[in-house]
Amino acid sequence: xxxxxxxxxxxxxxxxxxxxxxxxxxxxxxxxxxxxxxxxxxxxxxxxxxxxxxxxxxxxxxxxxxxxxxxxxxxxxxxxxxxxxxxxxxxxxxxxxxxxxxxxxxxxxxxxxxxxxxxxxxxxxxxxxxxxxxxxxxxxxxxxxxxxxxxxxxxxxxxxxxxxxxxxxxxxxxxxxxxxxxxxxxxxxxxxxxxxxxxxxxxxxxxxxxxxxxxxxxxxxxxxxxxxxxxxxxxxxxxxxxxxxxxxxxxxxxxxxxxxxxxxxxxxxxxxxxxxxxxxxxxxxxxxxxxxxxxxxxxxxxxxxxx
Amino acid sequence: xxxxxxxxxxxxxxxxxxxxxxxxxxxxxxxxxxxxxxxxxxxxxxxxxxxxxxxxxxxxxxxxxxxxxxxxxxxxxxxxxxxxxxxxxxxxxxxxxxxxxxxxxxxxxxxxxxxxxxxxxxxxxxxxxxxxxxxxxxxxxxxxxxxxxxxxxxxxxxxxxxxxxxxxxxxxxxxxxxxxxxxxxxxxxxxxxxxxxxxxxxxxxxxxxxxxxxxxxxxxxxxxxxxxxxxxxxxxxxxxxxxxxxxxxxxxxxxxxxxxxxxxxxxxxxxxxxxxxxxxxxxxxxxxxxxxxxxxxxxxxxxxxxx
Numbered sequence: 001x002x003x004x005x006x007x008x009x010x011x012x013x014x015x016x017x018x019x020x021x022x023x024x025x026x027x028x029x030x031x032x033x034x035x036x037x038x039x040x041x042x043x044x045x046x047x048x049x050x051x052x053x054x055x056x057x058x059x060x061x062x063x064x065x066x067x068x069x070x071x072x073x074x075x076x077x078x079x080x081x082x083x084x085x086x087x088x089x090x091x092x093x094x095x096x097x098x099x100x101x102x103x104x105x106x107x108x109x110x111x112x113x114x115x116x117x118x119x120x121x122x123x124x125x126x127x128x129x130x131x132x133x134x135x136x137x138x139x140x141x142x143x144x145x146x147x148x149x150x151x152x153x154x155x156x157x158x159x160x161x162x163x164x165x166x167x168x169x170x171x172x173x174x175x176x177x178x179x180x181x182x183x184x185x186x187x188x189x190x191x192x193x194x195x196x197x198x199x200x201x202x203x204x205x206x207x208x209x210x211x212x213x214x215x216x217x218x219x220x221x222x223x224x225x226x227x228x229x230x231x232x233x234x235x236x237x238x239x240x241x242x243x244x245x246x247x248x249x250x251x252x253x254x255x256x257x258x259x260x261x262x263x264x265x266x267x268x269x270x271x272x273x274x275x276x277x278x279x280x281x282x283x284x285x286x287x288x289x290x291x292x293x294x295x296x297x298x299x300x301x302x303x304x305x306x307x
Numbered sequence: 308x309x310x311x312x313x314x315x316x317x318x319x320x321x322x323x324x325x326x327x328x329x330x331x332x333x334x335x336x337x338x339x340x341x342x343x344x345x346x347x348x349x350x351x352x353x354x355x356x357x358x359x360x361x362x363x364x365x366x367x368x369x370x371x372x373x374x375x376x377x378x379x380x381x382x383x384x385x386x387x388x389x390x391x392x393x394x395x396x397x398x399x400x401x402x403x404x405x406x407x408x409x410x411x412x413x414x415x416x417x418x419x420x421x422x423x424x425x426x427x428x429x430x431x432x433x434x435x436x437x438x439x440x441x442x443x444x445x446x447x448x449x450x451x452x453x454x455x456x457x458x459x460x461x462x463x464x465x466x467x468x469x470x471x472x473x474x475x476x477x478x479x480x481x482x483x484x485x486x487x488x489x490x491x492x493x494x495x496x497x498x499x500x501x502x503x504x505x506x507x508x509x510x511x512x513x514x515x516x517x518x519x520x521x522x523x524x525x526x527x528x529x530x531x532x533x534x535x536x537x538x539x540x541x542x543x544x545x546x547x548x549x550x551x552x553x554x555x556x557x558x559x560x561x562x563x564x565x566x567x568x569x570x571x572x573x574x575x576x577x578x579x580x581x582x583x584x585x586x587x588x589x590x591x592x593x594x595x596x597x598x599x600x601x602x603x604x605x606x607x608x609x610x611x612x613x614x
Contacts, residue, residue, distance in 0.1 A: 136562055141562055141563060141564040142564060143519070143520065143562075143564065147522075174482060174483075175481060175482050175483070175520040175521075176481075176482070176483045176547065178519075178520035178543075179520075179543055179545050179561070179562040180545045180546075180562075185520050185521070185522060186522055188522070189522045212450070212485075213450065213482040213485035213486075213492050214482075214492070215454075215492060215493055215495070215496045236485075236486055238486050238487045239487075239551070240483065240551045242549035242550075243549075244546070244547045244551070254486070255443055255448055255450075255486040255487075256448060257448040257449060257450065
């Protein structure tokens with residue numbers, strides 16, 4: 001490696017998890033291109049909330065997508081203060097949902113838990129609760145019925161969401177998860193549900209990993225318009241990692257056309273934060289700061305210019 | 308295990324790959340419930356064509372879904388004689404397609420190879436060539452363009468298909484394969500292409516593994532009507548096996564509602580064979596005769612009563 005005198009050459013920095021030299025310089029704190037970037041906590045899953053907040057500040061990332069479990073670990077009040085003191089926005093709270101149980105008692109419990117999640121989002125100053133619908137109940141093969149229960153559960157959450165000023169973001173999930181995680185499989189299907197409710201109550205999450213393959217996805221993004229409550233980016237890579245839950249890649253390492261999707265999201269009027277949410281064992285095994293540096297580079301290279 | 312005196316108890320037989328006792332008796336050759344069952348060769352991937360033909364005859368299965376590679380191993384003429392002497396029908400030839408290359412020379416070669424496949428189907432007395440579209444070219448992120456090339460390639464194959472009396476069966480593939488194997492992701496999308504051509508030239512393959520999650524799939528099956536050229540059954544199981552290409556399960560071991568899908572296929576007017584096509588390392592590791600016995604049991608238990 002030669003020493004670097006030009007800031008555009010950063011041969012000393014390696015991308016995670018590819019191990020290849022960085023293709024662009026890491027944007028520094030204060031770089032205006034970072035203005036809308038958000039770190040979803042799951043991308044640095046080994047970091048505590050404290051570490052994630054500090055990592056965002058150190059990297060100049062002004063927004064964080066928070067998960068309920070690490071918030072619960074420190075307690076909601078402390079989490080609110082920690083994030084507030086750091087001056088970070090909370091781009092979304094992950095996650096509510098999981099309301100497809102066939103058992104009415106379990107469904108009622110899920111409803112109550114989602115109301116708690118709405119309270120948490122409001123306390124965090126976060127206007128979006130991400131809803132992961134949930135899968136088929138054990139031994140149950142009636143996907144249409146599970147989808148109908150998901151739609152009913154969303155409807156039941158509309159009044160408490162409006163009361164709290166928090167929007168419900170239905171996250172359509174890649175069909176790889178239709179059985180065990182998310183029965184809403186397309187953006188079109190999520191919008192069919194969302195459009196039954198006021199736009200300030202129910203929207204959709206556009207996650208590139210989940211929707212990139214959907215026939216007509218650009219038209220569906222246009223249809224979504226101001227119902228897009230969150231734009232999440234991560235990559236579809238092949239061969240698919242062995243654990244399908246951890247099969248997401250770093251933007252630029254796979255097959256997704258981030259240009260077309262990002263331009264469509266921008267054209268639909270979305271002006272919110274862009275969350276990087278990557279579930280991947282190799283990413284999780286790397287030092288958090290290296291992960292954040294890579295995603296910031298890839299974001300300014302691939303995503304931000306299209307916004 | 309107790310000895311069995313009632314034919315409905317077959318505790319000595321174990322299902323593949325679960326290892327659990329068989330739930331129903333194995334149907335014997337001549338059982339009318341086997342009339343439309345077909346063994347797709349890939350389900351017993353370690354068997355040669357000779358072994359697969361003999362395995363079908365021994366189990367009383369009158370139809371076989373043939374792959375080009377094992378046919379090429381013995382030579383087309385010998386394969387035709389082998390299958391004809393055994394009195395088997397060929398329910399489909401797998402597979403043509405793979406025509407999404409960006410390079411025109413590669414696309415032209417794919418077209419020629421598909422014409423050869425049509426010739427092989429005709430020689431085998433098989434009226435259906437299954438088309439697996441192919442994935443994105445290396446480094447290419449333009450899924451819409453790849454889909455358009457697939458549609459063009461189908462159109463170019465219509466005249467040679469009509470000449471040979473072989474129908475092209477577009478196989479929509481689960482979005483898990485959209486990047487690397489099949490860019491046509493839904494039955495709706497396959498029908499949009501097929502409907503541009505005569506029904507005796509272009510149809511669709513309904514494979515439960517690929518389409519079970521599709522929103523509105525029952526309506527799409529009804530829409531397909533006489534364009535259904537092949538009905539293939541296998542299961543979506545969780546957790547998904549590590550190799551996504553080998554992630555298919557034995558009917559009854561997973562999440563698919565075979566009742567609803569099979570009734571819809573029957574109501575659409577499909578009267579052809581029902582192929583069992585399972586790509587799964589555990590199934591492949593088992594003795595072929597045990598695999599065939601299990602699939603025959605599951606077929607008469609779960610699928611055939613719905614036809």
